[in-house]
Amino acid sequence: MKGQTSGSYTIILRLEIEPAVPFIRIANAVHETGGEIAAVDIVSKSKNMTVRDITVSVSNAENEAELIESVSKIPGIGVVNVSDRTFLMHLGGKLEVHSKVPIKNRDDLSHVYTPGVARVCMALHEDPAKAYSLTIKRNTVAVVTDGTAVLGLGDIGPIAAMPVMEGKAMLFKEMAGIDSFPICLNTKNTEEIIAIVKSIAPVFGGINLEDISSPRCFEIEERLKRELYIPVFHDDQHGTAVVMLAGLINALKIVGKNMSDIKVVFSGIGAAGVACTKMLLAAGVKHIVGATRSVGIVHRGAAYDNPMFQWYAQHSNPDNVTGSLSDAIDGADVFIGLSGPNVITVEDLKKMARDPIVFAMANPTPEILPEVAEPYVRVMATGRSDYPNQLNNVLCFPGIFRGALDCQATAINEEMKLAAAYAIASIVGEDELNEQYIIPSVFNNRVVETVRKKVIEAAMKSGVARKIPHGFA
Numbered sequence: 001m002k003g004q005t006s007g008s009y010t011i012i013l014r015l016e017i018e019p020a021v022p023f024i025r026i027a028n029a030v031h032e033t034g035g036e037i038a039a040v041d042i043v044s045k046s047k048n049m050t051v052r053d054i055t056v057s058v059s060n061a062e063n064e065a066e067l068i069e070s071v072s073k074i075p076g077i078g079v080v081n082v083s084d085r086t087f088l089m090h091l092g093g094k095l096e097v098h099s100k101v102p103i104k105n106r107d108d109l110s111h112v113y114t115p116g117v118a119r120v121c122m123a124l125h126e127d128p129a130k131a132y133s134l135t136i137k138r139n140t141v142a143v144v145t146d147g148t149a150v151l152g153l154g155d156i157g158p159i160a161a162m163p164v165m166e167g168k169a170m171l172f173k174e175m176a177g178i179d180s181f182p183i184c185l186n187t188k189n190t191e192e193i194i195a196i197v198k199s200i201a202p203v204f205g206g207i208n209l210e211d212i213s214s215p216r217c218f219e220i221e222e223r224l225k226r227e228l229y230i231p232v233f234h235d236d237q238h239g240t241a242v243v244m245l246a247g248l249i250n251a252l253k254i255v256g257k258n259m260s261d262i263k264v265v266f267s268g269i270g271a272a273g274v275a276c277t278k279m280l281l282a283a284g285v286k287h288i289v290g291a292t293r294s295v296g297i298v299h300r301g302a303a304y305d306n307p308m309f310q311w312y313a314q315h316s317n318p319d320n321v322t323g324s325l326s327d328a329i330d331g332a333d334v335f336i337g338l339s340g341p342n343v344i345t346v347e348d349l350k351k352m353a354r355d356p357i358v359f360a361m362a363n364p365t366p367e368i369l370p371e372v373a374e375p376y377v378r379v380m381a382t383g384r385s386d387y388p389n390q391l392n393n394v395l396c397f398p399g400i401f402r403g404a405l406d407c408q409a410t411a412i413n414e415e416m417k418l419a420a421a422y423a424i425a426s427i428v429g430e431d432e433l434n435e436q437y438i439i440p441s442v443f444n445n446r447v448v449e450t451v452r453k454k455v456i457e458a459a460m461k462s463g464v465a466r467k468i469p470h471g472f473a
C-alpha cells in the first residue's frame with residue numbers, strides 16, 4: 001500500500017546483487033511500491049556478487065512487506081536481511097549510567113566507598129539540604145509513568161512505555177545536561193503512585209510525570225505538589241501547554257488576531273487538552289469550546305462522570321453550544337488537537353474562520369495530516385519532527401527543569417510556565433516569523449538557555465527559588 005513515507009520508519013535492506021542486475025531495477029521496484037531510497041552503501045564486492053545496504057523510507061508495515069516482496073522477486077537479487085533503523089537504535093536500550101570519578105586503586109575506593117563515604121553520609125544525616133551539593137539530587141530528575149496514556153497509543157502498560165521514557169531521559173541529558181531516569185510503575189492506583197513517588201523523591205531534584213492518563217493525572221500531580229518540596233511537573237499538561245502557547249503567540253501575529261477575540265476549539269479534554277485550555281484562559285482567550293469522541297461538545301447542563309469535564313463545562317463554551325466536534329469547529333479561528341489520529345476532515349477545516357490556525361498535536365499520528373490540511377489552513381503545526389512547526393513539549397521540559405534545578409526551586413509555578421512560553425516564542429524573530437516557522441527548532445541551541453534564564457527570573461520573583469544562581473541578582 002502506497003502512502004506518505006516517514007523518516008522515522010526506515011528499513012535497511014541488505015541485498016546480494018549479481019553483476020548483471022542494473023541498480024535501476026531495484027530503484028524502480030522500491031519506487032513503484034511507494035518507498036523512498038535514502039542511502040545506498042556497498043558492504044562488499046567480488047567478481048560474482050555485490051552486497052549493498054539500501055536504506056529505504058516506507059509508510060507502514062504493509063508497505064514494507066510489499067516492498068520486500070517486490071525487490072526479492074527481481075531475478076539475480078537475494079534479500080539477506082532486513083533491519084529497521086528505529087529498532088536498531090533501541091537495541092540494548094538507549095541509556096546507561098556513567099560514574100564521574102574513576103576507581104583505580106584502594107585509595108580511590110576508600111574515598112568513594114567505605115570507609116570514606118560514611119563521613120559524607122553523616123554530614124547529610126546532620127544536614128539533608130547538603131544533598132544538593134554532595135549527591136546526584138542537584139541534577140537528577142525522575143521520569144515517572146504508569147504507561148496509561150503513552151503518546152496517543154493509550155494504555156499500553158509500563159514496559160511498553162519504556163522507550164518513550166528512555167527517550168525523555170535522553171532529551172533531558174542531551175538538551176539540558178540533566179541526568180534523569182525512567183521509572184515505569186506497574187500500578188494504576190492513584191494512592192500507590194503517590195506513595196511510590198514520595199518514597200523515591202529523596203534521590204531526585206525534580207519529578208517529571210509523563211503519560212499518565214486523565215483524570216488520575218490531575219490528582220496525582222496536585223497531591224505530589226502539595227506533599228513534596230521539589231518541583232513536580234506533569235509534562236503532558238504543562239510542557240505541552242507552554243509550547244502550544246508559544247506557538248499560538250506567534251501564529252496570531254501572522255494572522256493579525258488577538259487572544260481576546262479568537263474562538264479556539266479543542267479536540268481531546270485529557271491531560272494535555274485541559275492544561276492547554278487553562279493556559280489559554282490565563283493568556284486572555286475568552287471563547288474556548290472543547291469536544292471529545294465520547295461526549296461531544298462539553299457543555300453546562302450535562303452530567304459527566306469525569307470531574308474534569310464538569311470543570312471544563314464551567315470554564316468554557318460561553319454560548320453553551322452542544323453537538324459534535326464538527327459542529328464546534330464552525331467559525332473557529334484555531335483548532336487544537338490533543339486527542340487521536342485523523343479526527344477532523346477537510347470539510348471541517350472549510351468551516352473555520354478566515355486564516356485558520358491548526359495545531360494537530362496528537363502523536364504519533366495527528367488529528368489531520370499536514371499534506372491534507374495545508375491547502376485549507378494558514379498556519380499548520382504538529383507534534384512531529386518530520387513536518388515544519390513542531391509543537392512538542394521537548395521544547396519546554398529540558399529548559400524549564402534546567403532553570404528550576406539551577407535555582408533549587410520548590411515548585412514550577414504558573415509564573416515560570418508563562419515565562420517559558422514567552423521565552424520560546426521570543427526566539428523566533430519578527431523578521432523570521434512566517435507560516436512555516438512559528439516555533440524554534442528543537443535543535444535551536446538558544447531554546448534551553450533562554451527558557452532557563454526566564455524561568456529562574458520568574459522563580460526568584462515569585463518566591464520559589466531557594467538559591468540565586470551565578471549571574472542573577
Ligand SMILES: NC(=O)C1=CN([C@@H]2O[C@H](COP(=O)(O)OP(=O)(O)OC[C@H]3O[C@@H](n4cnc5c(N)ncnc54)[C@H](O)[C@@H]3O)[C@@H](O)[C@H]2O)C=CC1
Nearest residue numbers: 151152214268269270271272338339340362363383392393
Ligand atoms: N505534541 C505534544 O507535545 C503532545 C502531544 N500529546 C498528544 O495528545 C494526545 C492526548 O494526550 P493526553 O492528554 O496526555 O492523553 P489523555 O489520555 O489524558 O487524554 C486523551 C483525550 O483525547 C481523547 N481521545 C483519545 N483518542 C481519541 C480519538 N481517536 N478521537 C477523539 N478523541 C480522542 C480522549 O477522549 C481524551 O479526552 C496524545 O495523542 C498525545 O500524544 C500529548 C502531550 C504532548
Ligand SMILES: CC(=O)C(=O)O
Nearest residue numbers: 150151152236363393
Ligand atoms: C510528546 C508527548 O509527551 C506525548 O505525545 O505524550
Ligand SMILES: [Mg+2]
Nearest residue numbers: 151210211236
Ligand atoms: Mg507525553
